[in-house]
Amino acid sequence: MTTPEPFQRARRPEQKEERRQHLLDTARTALRGGMEVSELGLNELARQAQMTKSNVYRYFENREALLLALLEEETAQWSVDxxxxxxxAPRVTLEQIARAFxxxxxxxxxxxRLFSILPSIIERNVSPERLTEFKRNSLxxxxxxxEQLHRAAxxxxxxxxxxxxxQAIALxxxxxxxxxxxxxxAGVLAQPELRPLRYDFESDFASGLLLLLRGLDSATTSK
Known part of the structure; x- marks a missing residue:
């Protein structure tokens, strides 16, 4: 099998965007494949992306900035889904919103996974300029x-x-x-007597979201 040629320095805007997206796709593939975030340094990313480390720095100031960009792409796709x-759904109820969410x-x-380390890891090592951009995008x-939820229900x-x-993001x-x-x-929690301490993400998340929605509905109705 032929080894792919390393990326050369991009000069045109479309080349730069291609390189940037290649880095994000490489990071996404690695993380989805089971790599720990702590293992995905820029040296490793450069190696997997067939780029030099100095070239990687042209697109992302550090690993955390890369993860922010990756989170933005993931949340954009989630919103579409x-x-x-x-x-x-022909008629959307609060229960359906909780389940769909x-x-x-x-x-x-x-x-x-990225949201879970956002405040404790990712946001602690990014420039104020990039954080400002990220927070504005988040808003x-x-x-x-x-607006999407209001139109539906x-x-x-x-x-x-x-x-x-x-509140949903915090949850x-x-x-x-x-x-x-x-x-x-996980092995410890598999013990039968520890079952009450186990969490199932989707079902527990849906339950918590429904409680939030019902509380907001009650507060709105009582006004």
């Missing part, structure tokens, strides 16, 4: 999702759905690592 699920999230494990995503106002989105960040324990802990 959630919209498709809601559009397919949890199901579409579970179908994007890399997104959940636009939250607003867009809130207008019983709740957009402001309530925006609050729901903020995801906490629940994902609990539901995906390390191998040693």
């Amino acid at each position: 959630l919209g498709a699920l809601l559009a397919a 949890a199901g579409s999230s579970a179908a994007h494990p890399l997104m959940c 636009a995503l939250l607003a867009g999702a809130a 207008p019983a709740l106002p957009v402001a309530a759905y925006l609050s729901f989105m903020r 995801m960040i906490g629940l994902w690592p609990l539901a995906t324990p390390a191998e040693a802990l």
Whole structure:
């Protein structure tokens, strides 16, 4: 088998975007294949992408900046998938929103995984400029999702759905690592008497989301 040629320095805008996307796709493939985030340094990324490390730095200031960009792509695709699920339902209830939200999230494990380390790892080692860009993109995503949910189930106002989105992400960040324990802990939790301490991401997430939605519905109705 022929070894692929290393990427040369890109000069045209479309070449630069091609290289940037190649790096993101390489990182996505590695992480989906089971690689730990801690193992995905820029040296390893450069090796797998057939690029020099100095070339990688032209597109991402560090690993965390790369992970932010990857999370943005994953959440954008998740939003499209959630919209498709809601559009397919003839009448959307709060229960259906909770199930669709949890199901579409579970179908994007890399997104959940990245969200779970966002505040503790990723956001702690990125420039203020990149963080500002990311937060503005996140705000636009939250607003867009809130509008999408309101169109599907207008019983709740957009402001309530925006609050729901903020709390849903916080719940995801906490629940994902609990539901995906390390191998040693998973073995311990397999003991029958420890069953109450096990978490199932999709079902527990759906339950928590439904509680949030019902609470917001109650608060809206009582006003």
